[in-house]
Amino acid sequence: MRARRVTHALITAAAAGSLLVACAGAGGSSSSGGGKSINVLMVGNPQMEDIAKLTKSTFTKDTGIKVNFTVLPENELRDKVTQDIATKAGQYDVATIGAYEVPIWYKNGWLHELGSYADKDASFDKADLLKPMVQSLSGSDGKLYALPFYGESSMLMYNKDVMTAKGITVPEHPTWQQVADIAAKADGAEPGMKGICLRGLPGWGELGAPLTTVVNTFGGTWFTKDWKAQVNSAAFKKATNFYVNLVKQHGEAGASQSGFTECLNALSQKKVAMWYDATSAAGSLEDPASSKIAGHVGYAYAPTVETKSSGWLWSWAWAMPKTTKNADAASKFMLWASSKKYEKLVGEKLGWARVPAGKRASTYTIPEYQKAAASFGDITLKSIEGADPTNPGVQPRPTVGVQFVAISEFQDLGTKVTQEISAAIAGKTSVDKALDDGQKLAEDVAKNYQ
Amino acid sequence: MTTLTAPPRTAPPPPGRPRVSAGFSKWRRRVPLLPALIFTIVVTQLPFVATLVISTFQWNILKPGDRHFTGLSNFKFVFTDDRLRTAVLNTIVLTASVVIISVLLGLGLALLLDRRFLGRGLARTLLIAPFLVMPVAAALLWKHAIYNPDYGLLNGTLNAVYRLFGADNGPTVDWVSTFPMPAVVISLVWQWTPFMMLILLAGLQAQPGDVLEAARVDGASALQTFRYITLPHLRQYIELGVLLGTIYVVQTFDSVYTITQGGPGSETTNLPYEIYLTMFRKYEYGEAAAAGVVVVLGAIVIATFALRTIASLFREEASR
Numbered sequence: 008m009r010a011r012r013v014t015h016a017l018i019t020a021a022a023a024g025s026l027l028v029a030c031a032g033a034g035g036s037s038s039s040g041g042g043k044s045i046n047v048l049m050v051g052n053p054q055m056e057d058i059a060k061l062t063k064s065t066f067t068k069d070t071g072i073k074v075n076f077t078v079l080p081e082n083e084l085r086d087k088v089t090q091d092i093a094t095k096a097g098q099y100d101v102a103t104i105g106a107y108e109v110p111i112w113y114k115n116g117w118l119h120e121l122g123s124y125a126d127k128d129a130s131f132d133k134a135d136l137l138k139p140m141v142q143s144l145s146g147s148d149g150k151l152y153a154l155p156f157y158g159e160s161s162m163l164m165y166n167k168d169v170m171t172a173k174g175i176t177v178p179e180h181p182t183w184q185q186v187a188d189i190a191a192k193a194d195g196a197e198p199g200m201k202g203i204c205l206r207g208l209p210g211w212g213e214l215g216a217p218l219t220t221v222v223n224t225f226g227g228t229w230f231t232k233d234w235k236a237q238v239n240s241a242a243f244k245k246a247t248n249f250y251v252n253l254v255k256q257h258g259e260a261g262a263s264q265s266g267f268t269e270c271l272n273a274l275s276q277k278k279v280a281m282w283y284d285a286t287s288a289a290g291s292l293e294d295p296a297s298s299k300i301a302g303h304v305g306y307a308y309a310p311t312v313e314t315k316s317s318g319w320l321w322s323w324a325w326a327m328p329k330t331t332k333n334a335d336a337a338s339k340f341m342l343w344a345s346s347k348k349y350e351k352l353v354g355e356k357l358g359w360a361r362v363p364a365g366k367r368a369s370t371y372t373i374p375e376y377q378k379a380a381a382s383f384g385d386i387t388l389k390s391i392e393g394a395d396p397t398n399p400g401v402q403p404r405p406t407v408g409v410q411f412v413a414i415s416e417f418q419d420l421g422t423k424v425t426q427e428i429s430a431a432i433a434g435k436t437s438v439d440k441a442l443d444d445g446q447k448l449a450e451d452v453a454k455n456y457q
Numbered sequence: 458m459t460t461l462t463a464p465p466r467t468a469p470p471p472p473g474r475p476r477v478s479a480g481f482s483k484w485r486r487r488v489p490l491l492p493a494l495i496f497t498i499v500v501t502q503l504p505f506v507a508t509l510v511i512s513t514f515q516w517n518i519l520k521p522g523d524r525h526f527t528g529l530s531n532f533k534f535v536f537t538d539d540r541l542r543t544a545v546l547n548t549i550v551l552t553a554s555v556v557i558i559s560v561l562l563g564l565g566l567a568l569l570l571d572r573r574f575l576g577r578g579l580a581r582t583l584l585i586a587p588f589l590v591m592p593v594a595a596a597l598l599w600k601h602a603i604y605n606p607d608y609g610l611l612n613g614t615l616n617a618v619y620r621l622f623g624a625d626n627g628p629t630v631d632w633v634s635t636f637p638m639p640a641v642v643i644s645l646v647w648q649w650t651p652f653m654m655l656i657l658l659a660g661l662q663a664q665p666g667d668v669l670e671a672a673r674v675d676g677a678s679a680l681q682t683f684r685y686i687t688l689p690h691l692r693q694y695i696e697l698g699v700l701l702g703t704i705y706v707v708q709t710f711d712s713v714y715t716i717t718q719g720g721p722g723s724e725t726t727n728l729p730y731e732i733y734l735t736m737f738r739k740y741e742y743g744e745a746a747a748a749g750v751v752v753v754l755g756a757i758v759i760a761t762f763a764l765r766t767i768a769s770l771f772r773e774e775a776s777r
Contacts, residue, residue: 089740093519094518115519198626199626199629208718260606260607260629260631261631261633262634263633263720263721264631264634278607419734419738426718426720426721427722429720429721430722430723432634433720433721434634435722441722
């Protein structure tokens with residue numbers, strides 16, 4: 008009797024749980040009409056927090072358009088914006104998405120074309136946008152589907168004091184072998200200090216990002232142009248073995264749990280001597296309030312092997328779902344947020360190092376910005392310009408993208424494969440086994456496109 | 458064996474109203490409750506039916522226009538997928554170890570707290586505290602303050618001990634990667650032991666004092682008293698703790714998500730986390746729904762069997 012009652016309780020509990028799941032997809036009500044108020048969903052990065060602060064006193068004051076911001080961490084943002092747009096709930100007029108989403112969502116017909124809005128606004132100066140940014144935010148029809156807010160590539164960052172003390176010169180364009188040698192020398196330079204920090208945390212946007220740039224420059228790829236999976240190919244294996252061995256031998260403590268944040272801490276707290284990651288990290292490394300090595304950071308280009316450059320390419324960009332009823336007001340906001348005028352506003356009000364850079368060539372000609380970003384500005388710009396999202400490796404690719412494959416299955420594929428590689432970093436499995444398993448998953452995905 | 462024939466206990470039918478009227482009054486009492494019952498059915502059972510329907514669809518929200526009925530192929534996937542099988546195993550290991558260890562620890566603490574001593578109230582409050590910490594906060598605390606290889610408490614203590622004996626530095630143990638499942642289990646045991654302790658303490662304090670006194674007078678040792686009186690008395694409380702604990706620990710998401718992200722590899726990926734990945738990384742609603750349905754059915758079966766086993770076990774114990 009009691010068992011049956013418990014069974015009922017279990018069914019009830021489970022059904023209540025599934026109710027929550029069911030509701031999660033339903034979304035909310037649509038935004039208010041009138042065109043004087045728009046809803047913006049954005050990722051909770053410092054640059055976005057700045058714009059939330061500045062909008063009311065400038066944009067809203069000038070145009071009368073009220074902007075309601077929703078700020079979420081990256082993973083939650085992806086969940087929410089994908090569901091909102093996919094189910095056509097139409098809750099948001101503007102959302103920040105990245106270079107990964109644009110080509111996929113464009114194909115699904117979810118996004119408004121934005122190039123024509125940009126063309127109409129002469130002060131926006133579309134030609135000033137960096138070419139790789141425009142490429143990575145365009146659909147296959149060549150039109151622009153998102154406006155970049157800021158952009159980044161990847162580079163090698165290191166503790167100059169440690170290198171000087173050890174008599175090591177870091178080349179401006181290092182190869183991965185040189186980096187591995189430096190890591191070995193710098194390992195133990197100070198008590199408890201490791202040679203290098205590389206991400207080991209699973210996730211297509213965590214470990215997946217730097218690892219894919221290494222695979223690219225070692226001559227590997229996820230898929231060939233005609234969709235043959237290459238995850239356990241010789242080049243992919245060589246690159247992954249190199250990466251995993253480097254982290255295992257000279258990498259940070261707790262490597263399989265370290266992502267961007269952990270590595271940022273490790274370098275700025277003098278736990279490691281080098282770090283290969285996003286160019287946008289420089290701003291935090293140079294902030295004396297949080298970094299013990301501010302002013303003592305050296306920068307070099309992303310290490311290479313077979314390719315000329317190897318930096319990744321990412322951009323957080325404003326996109327407008329087709330479901331919006333406030334296209335005019337939304338476009339005004341997006342054009343303003345990506346404009347030169349807005350960069351100047353941030354520079355003057357909040358400080359020039361905080362300018363959302365990496366999208367416009369003109370940013371790097373502003374004297375104040377040049378001064379604030381003297382040590383890393385040039386490398387950032389050249390890394391972004393050097394990244395080729397259409398041809399990042401040694402062979403033609405089926406999709407646009409440097410550190411990802413722009414297909415909807417990649418979030419899942421990249422996450423699962425990096426889980427296995429992370430396990431190899433933790434010493435729980437071998438790289439070969441991880442990649443053989445990954446190959447099976449990749450072959451399943453490839454079937455959808457062959 | 459002696460057979461005792463008890464006098465037949467045929468009580469006379471209660472005097473009063475005729476039967477028809479009894480049924481009518483029963484319904485008169487029930488009718489006002491009907492809306493609540495219907496509401497409950499609507500909000501609990503309909504979504505489950507919806508989940509059942511979704512589980513028969515090929516539905517990936519990133520591929521609009523490609524939603525179609527696929528019969529039971531999602532279930533076929535659920536039963537043949539290696540990752541899901543691993544997730545089932547991990548869920549069982551995780552749930553069983555957390556519940557068993559926390560019941561045992563909880564019992565021990567409850568027995569200690571059942572005695573009178575100075576500062577008992579304070580001790581009780583402190584012991585309950587872990588249960589009041591939000592799961593995410595607790596997971597973050599364990600991940601960063603305790604397990605972290607750089608600045609965590611465990612390695613800090615190790616280093617301090619090593620330094621006592623003259624060494625420079627202790628070993629840098631990467632706890633979460635080296636012992637992923639124990640790392641999650643320990644953090645959950647820390648959270649759930651107070652819950653078990655509370656339930657068992659309530660049971661202990663509901664023990665009739667005269668029975669214990671009688672046992673003492675009869676010369677039973679403390680161990681005997683515990684074995685033959687206290688434990689059978691606690692039966693229902695232990696059952697309750699195990700049942701509630703199982704229901705909640707099976708759903709564990711926060712610790713896995715925060716401490717290990719299901720890794721390394723899929724060593725700590727349990728069913729809720731795997732379903733989350735299917736839903737929010739793969740966006741395969743059909744597969745996620747099918748996995749959810751299988752989990753519900755599995756939970757019902759396991760809970761039923763577990764309860765029967767526990768109940769019969771204790772029934773034997775009590776009849777001795």
